[in-house]
Amino acid sequence: MPLTNSTNCNVYSEMEAFPYFYYLIFLVGFIGSCFALWTFKNTKRNHKSMNVYLLNLLTADFLLTLALPVKIIIDLGVAPWKLKIFHCQVTACLIYTNMYLSIIFLGFVSMDRCLQLIHQSKIYRIQEPGFAKMISVVVWTLVLFFMVPNMAIPIKEIKESPTVGCIDFKTEVGRDWHLFTNFICSVIFLNCSAMVLISNCLVIRLLYQNKYNDSYENVKKAMVNILIVTASYIICFLPYHIVRIPYTLSQSKAITTDCSLKQSLFKAKESTLLFGVSNLCFDPILYFYLSKTFRLKVTKTFGSSKDRNVLPNDQIQHGEQTQLFDASLERLGALPDDQFCAL
Secondary structure (H helix, E strand, C coil): CCEECCCCCCCCCCCCCHHHHHHHHHHHHHHHHHHHHHHHHCCCCCCCHHHHHHHHHHHHHHHHHHHHHHHHHHHHCCCCHHHHHHHHHHHHHHHHHHHHHHHHHHHHHHHHHHHHHHCCCCCCHHHCHHHHHHHHHHHHHHHHHHHHHHHHCCECEECCCCCCCHHHHECHHHHHHHHHHHHHHHHHHHHHHHHHHHHHHHHHHHHHCCCCCCCHHHHHHHHHHHHHHHHHHHHHHHHHHHHHHHHHHHHCCCCCCCHHHHHHHHHHHHHHHHHHHHHHHCHHHHHHHHCHHHHHHHHHHHCCHHHHHCCCCCCCCCCCCCHHHHHHHHHHCCCCCCCCCCC
């Protein structure tokens, strides 16, 4: 195949700090994901839709973590040329694939939690474990359908150069599909963000209606935690998607950009991607507080004998409360202040 010369604009310089942040994320995320996988593996199956979505979220997080070491080596500038080609064709696609799978299942987790809390007497189809498994299979199939062609479409041979980026390896068909998948991913993010924000706002509204209840301190804690969850979701994923649109357009040459602007867009993309990927460091905390079986297994394994005999956090006495609000707080778990770092 003919060799193609790359541009003289080097947007990949001054990237020394990024690998160390990715390494920290990899270390924390890998330990947390391995521990979560071990806990779920050694826990009796709990047939609830929430656990189905959490297990799929865990799987996506774990695969995302495994893809990070190659990116770390590439960003350090010590990778051989063939490894860079492999990263551009495979592991870079895996990072984005599993990040969006995580976003999707975070949306389902938020919606399922909201339905449990607000419509306790009614079970919707999406809350049935069998239906949740079917949805999960459909989600994985569709996401892979859009993402795998980015790995499978043949690439061009490029002369080795420090100015070469992943987009330079793509043929015209590959660039067009790359632009199309970016559009699909933006749509996924917008829809899942709507699920997360609407679900959390409905839960906060329900809790706020009980502000005059005797157990308002528990309500206040729960409201603060949900607000932290929502703010963390926005901080993790919104900046990246704001930067992604102009960055993708500059890659596809749909807009004309000079070298300095390209460098700024690339650094902004890498910086915001760090926020998006760092979300996997906090998801094990999410498993702990949303899955009762997971929480009990952790307490049984690492807690003291005294802790093992006490009731779990979500079994709370509220005194004189309405049955609805008592069940609501029980489902929410009267969560402690350190419930979540991020969703």
